Amino acid sequence: MTGWRGPWKHVGLLGVVIALAVGLAACGTASGKSVDARSGSAAATTAPAASSNGSHAKSMTGDTGSSGSSGSSGSSKATAGSQVAPPRPRQPKLPAKARIGDHGKGVAALQRRLAALGYEVTKVDGQFGPSTLHAVTAFQKANRLDRDGVAGPKTMKALAHPRRPHPRLGGRALHLEADLTLQVVYVVRNGKIQQILDASSASGRSYVSQGEVRIAHTPEGSFSIGRKINGWHRSPLGLLYRPAYFDGPYALHGAPSVPPFPASHGCIRITTTAMDGLYSKLVPGTRVLVYRS
Numbered sequence: 001m002t003g004w005r006g007p008w009k010h011v012g013l014l015g016v017v018i019a020l021a022v023g024l025a026a027c028g029t030a031s032g033k034s035v036d037a038r039s040g041s042a043a044a045t046t047a048p049a050a051s052s053n054g055s056h057a058k059s060m061t062g063d064t065g066s067s068g069s070s071g072s073s074g075s076s077k078a079t080a081g082s083q084v085a086p087p088r089p090r091q092p093k094l095p096a097k098a099r100i101g102d103h104g105k106g107v108a109a110l111q112r113r114l115a116a117l118g119y120e121v122t123k124v125d126g127q128f129g130p131s132t133l134h135a136v137t138a139f140q141k142a143n144r145l146d147r148d149g150v151a152g153p154k155t156m157k158a159l160a161h162p163r164r165p166h167p168r169l170g171g172r173a174l175h176l177e178a179d180l181t182l183q184v185v186y187v188v189r190n191g192k193i194q195q196i197l198d199a200s201s202a203s204g205r206s207y208v209s210q211g212e213v214r215i216a217h218t219p220e221g222s223f224s225i226g227r228k229i230n231g232w233h234r235s236p237l238g239l240l241y242r243p244a245y246f247d248g249p250y251a252l253h254g255a256p257s258v259p260p261f262p263a264s265h266g267c268i269r270i271t272t273t274a275m276d277g278l279y280s281k282l283v284p285g286t287r288v289l290v291y292r293s
Contacts (some may be wrong), residue, residue: 098151102128110151113159118196120274134271137260138198141182147260167193175287178268180218182293185270200269203262209236216265223247225286237265241272242279246288
């Protein structure tokens with residue numbers, strides 16, 4: 001015991017207390033602070049007390065990260081990665097009214113609409129000529145409107161929500177259907193109406209031919225194309241353009257005049273332009289269905 005007390009005998013109790021205090025201070029520095037590797041200074045790691053509004057707690061839990069730079073970066077990447085479709089070009093609107101002799105973008109829009117619905121428009125040129133007149137008339141017939149050939153308010157409204165006729169016969173082969181009530185001819189293939197043509201059938205009136213009084217009549221039923229004549233043909237009742245006969249003297253043929261009402265002696269008239277487009281397709285045996293709706 002004497003040996004141990006030797007070095008400390010002059011220090012006394014006060015020295016022991018001071019030494020203990022210094023040791024405790026050194027332990028607190030090691031446990032409560034860390035050394036900053038960049039500056040070499042001691043940085044406190046003890047979390048400060050949370051404030052009353054909890055803002056510091058949010059920063060510690062990473063809530064600010066949802067609206068920080070990393071979140072913005074992710075949003076930017078998503079926007080950059082998505083492809084925005086280019087705006088579609090605006091199509092000219094249908095005019096309020098159009099009639100023979102009119103021209104312009106509105107007429108062209110009318111022609112495109114009629115062509116899309118299957119009515120014969122030879123060319124989308126913005127000119128309201130005879131072809132467009134017959135297309136409008138055929139549309140009015142199929143939609144049971146006044147057949148004046150003028151695309152007025154009722155016709156324009158019907159163009160937005162048109163009546164879509166359906167063929168009576170199916171099958172893959174091309175065939176024709178003539179609706180005598182509506183005065184139109186349907187060109188049908190694969191069970192769908194491809195074209196709707198303006199037409200005019202028998203007037204039902206009396207006429208004189210070769211000294212006999214007859215009644216203009218178009219036969220109804222199922223027929224097939226027999227002989228054809230390529231060109232103008234003069235019959236006892238007038239000129240026929242590229243006639244395709246389907247029942248004896250009765251033929252589908254082109255004519256210079258196709259009024260919006262029944263006017264023939266018995267044949268079915270369509271325009272010469274329509275007959276040019278149809279003639280080569282009407283091979284012998286092509287079926288022709290004639291009926292009233």
